[in-house]
Amino acid sequence: MLIAFNKPYGVLCQFTDESTGPARPTLATFIDVPGVYPAGRLDLDSEGLLLLTDDGRLQARIADPRYKAPKTYLVQVEGEPDEDALAALRRGVRLKDGMTLPAQVERIEAPDLWPRNPPVRFRKSVPDCWLKLILREGRNRQVRRMTAAVGHPTLRLVRWRIGDWTLEGIAPGEWREVPV
Structure with a gap:
């Protein structure tokens, strides 16, 4: 089974909230399907496509950077990146944990x-503008760190596609089963 979920802003990418602070919405708030787990993550302040599955091999194939499934993000950034900033993203950006692809x-x-x-x-x-950014790796907060590194902090981040799976037609907080 494979589920495509449109994760709203502020929802944890897990089924339980282990923090000691105020309760936050989790996947359990939206998905009542036993035995499925996220294939990858989206930060609390990011939105969009999250895939969940009950198949461990499929989960690894989707989430493991070795398989290099392209992930497409729609990113609202502060300012208006010039061609030099876009070229830097296209070459790869040096972050604290090394060069990105x-x-x-x-x-x-x-x-x-x-x-x-x-x-x-x-x-x-x-001013702000929107970028379509496609990555083939998945470091922690990578899109946000990359846009900040070229001088354009991320204001809003929506993952739109993972490989062949897309968010098309799925409203925030909704999910549907999709073909593997």
Whole structure:
């Protein structure tokens, strides 16, 4: 079984919240299917496609960077990256944990997405723009660290696609079973 879930902003990528602070929404808030586990992660402050499966081999194939499944992100960044910033992302960026693999990146028009709750802070004096970024590795907070490294911090991050699986037609907080 493979489930495509549109993870809302602020939802933990696990079924239980082990923090001692106020309770936060988890996958259990949305998915009542026994025996499935996330194939990869999305940060609390990221949104979009999360795949869950009950098949350990499939989970590894999706999540393990050795298989290099391309992951497509729609990224709202602060400022307007010039060609040098985009070229740096395309070459790979030096982060504290080493060089990233080259990314495919292009500027795009603002996508027609659902409103984020809470909304991204709007600042009249600071422009923003959207990028489509495709990675073939999955380091911790990698997209955010890469855009910050080229001078354009991420404001909103939505994972749209993993390999052949897409978020198309799945509203935030909803899921559907998809073909393997």
